[in-house]
Amino acid sequence: MTDASRVLSDVPPSSAEFLACVAARQLADKHRVFAGVGLPTLAVDLARRTINPDLDLVYESGVCGAAPGAMAEGIADSVLVSGAAAVLPMAALFGYVLQGGHIDVGFLGAGQVDRYGSLNTSIIGDWKTPAVRLPGSGGAVEVLRNARECIVVLRRHDPDALPLELDFCTSPSPVRVCAEDVRMVPAGHGVSTVITPLAVLRRPEKFGELEIAQVHPGTSVNDVRAATGWPIRVAATVTETERPTVEEVRLLREEIDVVRLYLR
Amino acid sequence: MTSSKVLDLPTAVSRYVTDGATVAFEGFGHLIPFAAAHEVIRQRRRGLTLCRMTPDLLADQLIGAGCVSRLVASYFASGSAGALYEIRRRVENADPDPLDVEEYSHYGMVCRYQAGAAGLPFFPLLSYAGSDIPAVNPDIKKVADPYGGPAIYVVPPLRPDVTIVHAQRADRDGNVQMWGIVGVQQEAAYAARRVIVTVEEIVEDPVVRSAPNRTMIPAHKVDAVVHCPGGAHPSYVLDYYVRDNAFYREWTAISRDRRQLLAWLDHWVDRAPDRAAYLDRLGPARWQRLKAGPVPIEPSASLRRDVSTPGGEG
Numbered sequence: 001m002t003d004a005s006r007v008l009s010d011v012p013p014s015s016a017e018f019l020a021c022v023a024a025r026q027l028a029d030k031h032r033v034f035a036g037v038g039l040p041t042l043a044v045d046l047a048r049r050t051i052n053p054d055l056d057l058v059y060e061s062g063v064c065g066a067a068p069g070a071m072a073e074g075i076a077d078s079v080l081v082s083g084a085a086a087v088l089p090m091a092a093l094f095g096y097v098l099q100g101g102h103i104d105v106g107f108l109g110a111g112q113v114d115r116y117g118s119l120n121t122s123i124i125g126d127w128k129t130p131a132v133r134l135p136g137s138g139g140a141v142e143v144l145r146n147a148r149e150c151i152v153v154l155r156r157h158d159p160d161a162l163p164l165e166l167d168f169c170t171s172p173s174p175v176r177v178c179a180e181d182v183r184m185v186p187a188g189h190g191v192s193t194v195i196t197p198l199a200v201l202r203r204p205e206k207f208g209e210l211e212i213a214q215v216h217p218g219t220s221v222n223d224v225r226a227a228t229g230w231p232i233r234v235a236a237t238v239t240e241t242e243r244p245t246v247e248e249v250r251l252l253r254e255e256i257d258v259v260r261l262y263l264r
Numbered sequence: 265m266t267s268s269k270v271l272d273l274p275t276a277v278s279r280y281v282t283d284g285a286t287v288a289f290e291g292f293g294h295l296i297p298f299a300a301a302h303e304v305i306r307q308r309r310r311g312l313t314l315c316r317m318t319p320d321l322l323a324d325q326l327i328g329a330g331c332v333s334r335l336v337a338s339y340f341a342s343g344s345a346g347a348l349y350e351i352r353r354r355v356e357n358a359d360p361d362p363l364d365v366e367e368y369s370h371y372g373m374v375c376r377y378q379a380g381a382a383g384l385p386f387f388p389l390l391s392y393a394g395s396d397i398p399a400v401n402p403d404i405k406k407v408a409d410p411y412g413g414p415a416i417y418v419v420p421p422l423r424p425d426v427t428i429v430h431a432q433r434a435d436r437d438g439n440v441q442m443w444g445i446v447g448v449q450q451e452a453a454y455a456a457r458r459v460i461v462t463v464e465e466i467v468e469d470p471v472v473r474s475a476p477n478r479t480m481i482p483a484h485k486v487d488a489v490v491h492c493p494g495g496a497h498p499s500y501v502l503d504y505y506v507r508d509n510a511f512y513r514e515w516t517a518i519s520r521d522r523r524q525l526l527a528w529l530d531h532w533v534d535r536a537p538d539r540a541a542y543l544d545r546l547g548p549a550r551w552q553r554l555k556a557g558p559v560p561i562e563p564s565a566s567l568r569r570d571v572s573t574p575g576g577e578g
Contacts, residue, residue: 076445099390134340137339139371141372141395170395172394
């Protein structure tokens, strides 16, 4: 049978549509996800409409079991409250839901990611005289520490975004925690997956390094290595990322982000 | 029977917000107390320590107006929450003045308010091991677990001189009811010495008592109740009005140019003596579009319910 829903789209791998589709596919077998603003919003919405209708959405604003009727323009958008299973105070959300260990997957963005999946969302440059002031931690420290695993989506892939050394470590990998105090190492894995405009990087070992697991169409392993700030490892088997389908792109453009807030 | 705490906004602010005070303005994307912040700007308060988990347009405006010398925060909003060029000018270039920033993570701020509210000397949390944040914030300290577990980071109590929040409604005694996203407002209120609450509606005591779970801040913790409809615009108040997303988008251009920011403050704050005047300037058409349908669906339904009829709800 010809399956029209499997026709592939030609949106470029650097597009928000491509990144959101790749991110959504990571959620096929996940249960409860802590979703942030931006591409994660698109990814969780798309996943619920395609591969995982039962995905349980939790937002740091306190919303659990969100069932948004329209795309959230922010994590405190009223569309997240309408029809949600619960709205908790932040003390309960961060203390009991997140730190208490109820989140399977955290979705994070970052200015910089290092080889172990430590994240910088604070500053570029020096702390006292920053070249760029980034948003800071927000809940990122807590999400990376307490979710079972985290997926990071980057809008760029170059040695500044994936450097040998972070300008500042906002949210540490288990490797960094271990370097400080082995007894303080979290139960969770830290960053498991980094999705970029060039590749999907995976970190199969809790104390291991990111490696190139998938390259997007038109990109070679060497391209990815050249764009990474450290000599990045290559997985035993590297696959080519499957393109988004025409239907996934249509859902994103015509039903999810109709105002093109995050699709930019 | 009990004394009314209802004050007008200028009186509440002049009485409880003094120069140099530590002031928490909380409201996480919802119920943001913009009207009260504008009154602080009109009264030209100086040297404030502003506590706000997510400094947003409200912080950009207070800082732009010269009210703030120190910021205690955990996330510098951007994107759909509005770009904050005034804060960036201060932090990146000390332009026109430097801004002291004390930075935590979200849960760190929540824990600080919890410690302040409960009278605790500190509050432990599992965050910060391996992070560079404690190196730039010496108030985040690592302590031994007295029960033999791993070491743990603690944060100090946050005890604002005054906490200011906005809510759907309160009675005259100061029982404050809010619903939807309630953020950290209860903790921030209990942590403070004084509490000012602006509300969409002042209601009779039986309305509060019909739904007591909605009281997030009881009267015993509230000093001033201010009737201030529309007081959270451009943020939203669930069941009253929706977020003015266009306003947030417009802020980016205003904030980018300091002269435009000052002109905005002059027109919308200094020359608009109160929230009614501000809403007037917004224009009735725009304001009407933002106002949601008939208010509190659930509480008014519960008020109407005949107690002798067996309830059909689970």
